[in-house]
Amino acid sequence: MIDLHCHILPGLDDGSPDLATSLAMARVALDDGIETIVATPHCFVDAGPRPDQIRTATQQLQAALADHNLPLTVLPGAEVRAHPQLAEMVSRSEVMTVADGGDYLLLEPPFIGIPNYLEQLCFELQIAGITPILAHPERAELAQHQPELCERLIERGCLIQVNAPSLHGQYGRVIRRIAADLIRRELVHIVASDAHNATSHPPVLGKVRRAVVQATGEDAFREMTELVPGEIIGAHQQETAPGW
Numbered sequence: 036m037i038d039l040h041c042h043i044l045p046g047l048d049d050g051s052p053d054l055a056t057s058l059a060m061a062r063v064a065l066d067d068g069i070e071t072i073v074a075t076p077h078c079f080v081d082a083g084p085r086p087d088q089i090r091t092a093t094q095q096l097q098a099a100l101a102d103h104n105l106p107l108t109v110l111p112g113a114e115v116r117a118h119p120q121l122a123e124m125v126s127r128s129e130v131m132t133v134a135d136g137g138d139y140l141l142l143e144p145p146f147i148g149i150p151n152y153l154e155q156l157c158f159e160l161q162i163a164g165i166t167p168i169l170a171h172p173e174r175a176e177l178a179q180h181q182p183e184l185c186e187r188l189i190e191r192g193c194l195i196q197v198n199a200p201s202l203h204g205q206y207g208r209v210i211r212r213i214a215a216d217l218i219r220r221e222l223v224h225i226v227a228s229d230a231h232n233a234t235s236h237p238p239v240l241g242k243v244r245r246a247v248v249q250a251t252g253e254d255a256f257r258e259m260t261e262l263v264p265g266e267i268i269g270a271h272q273q274e275t276a277p278g279w
């Protein structure tokens with residue numbers, strides 16, 4: 036499986052605080068059947084790690100994984116908070132895209148409030164050749180209060196990523212119901228862990244396999260954890276895979 040949203044890089048955000056935790060997260064991921072992780076530290080237009088920092092941190096973690104005989108591929112990425120000036124920054128290559136490929140951006144809507152510029156931002160990103168992937172809308176007022184906006188963004192070519200912990204109830208019953216409803220209505224393209232550590236919020240996807248399969252059928256889980264993420268990172272991964 037491929038985990039497209041994971042805070043595994045040490046010391047860059049509120050995810051893994053140190054290398055030992057990142058290695059522990061890698062072991063949990065491998066035990067779960069995850070072979071590739073896109074590392075997605077939180078980024079904001081005026082704060083958070085810049086692309087070069089993320090590239091360097093990813094290379095360092097990949098080297099440490101090899102040193103510890105952990106056959107996990109880590110690719111650079113970022114979870115980028117929505118902002119009206121974001122498309123401009125992306126066009127100046129100041130924002131890390133998924134797998135550094137320049138084709139997809141993991142875009143985080145705010146938890147509170149629904150920005151009136153969101154549709155415009157997604158449109159501007161698409162004009163720049165980038166497909167927005169909306170990170171965990173089930174946790175934001177976006178999907179909670181304006182599901183029709185979610186649907187409209189999908190119709191216009193945006194992708195939706197739901198958190199595995201949302202589906203197994205880690206954030207409560209309301210978010211679980213919204214996530215399950217999105218899955219049932221076939222509005223979800225990707226399920227990812229959004230892991231922040233190896234214990235309370237680990238990189239685990241297999242736990243929600245049954246829930247997804249029950250909601251939408253046998254092939255859906257594989258599509259959301261292998262096929263669609265595989266297409267998203269595909270070309271770039273072949274160029275950068277460490278060759279296990």
Ligand SMILES: [Fe+2]
Nearest residue numbers: 040042114229
């Ligand atoms: Fe995240």
